[in-house]
Amino acid sequence: MGNVLIETIGLSKSYGIEAETVPALVDISIAIARGDFVAVTGPSGSGKSTLMNVLGCLDTPTSGTYRFDGVDVSALDSDALALVRNRKIGFCFQLFNLLPRASALANVELPLLYRGINRARRRERARAVLAEVGLADRSHHFPAQLSGGQQQRVAIARALVNQPLLILADEPTGALDTRTGLEIMALLQRLNRAGHTIVLVTHDREVVTFARRVLGLRDGRLVEDRAQDVQVQAETLLCRATEADGT
16 A cells, blocks of 8 residues: 555535535545656546545545545644645646736746745745746746746646645646647646656546546536556647647
8 A cells, every 4th residue: 555645435525514515525535656647637526626625635524534645634634734735736627726926937926925934945946846837038027928838837747846646637738728738738748757656537528538547526426436557648649749739
């Protein structure tokens, strides 16, 4: 079990009270290894977002067990969960969630600020991850001065800055055009090859093909858990698109 980063056993989540209770997750049991790249997919209302919120320690299960990095986080209080989120989990979202009046560098620094890291170390680390995602020359630009793809790269850099054990990506290509989406998926695949564990939530079946493993949900239940026979390489598709465009 030493290689298992995420383990859920009989995980369930319901909303409401008594007769009005609505199940969002029902008896989910999964194990995700360190270094894996998992796509969670399913139709609207299937429980994808609820599962992401529980895995990201943004919400707690109604019943069952969730172990993250060997710790039963389903039993932790809100302060302890906040610490896990800050130290061990990086988030990126469909709409980027960047502070509009802060530069790319300041947005990326934010998780380190919450940890009380001094300014010099924050800047050094933030610049390093911006370079890692190809935005070394955009550090002082504000979100409105960046394209959608660049904003998502800033969001990914922010997710990386604390050197988390897990990157959770919620529809990271949903607000992007096809080519820019491919660029973001190529970046996530490169990060995964470098050892980052990625769990990606998407309803887009094409995005699913870039993951190593697929978890399918329907009506709050796990209906699919399979390794991909072929993991499509986004970089290859980008190269083909470039050749077709003659650029």
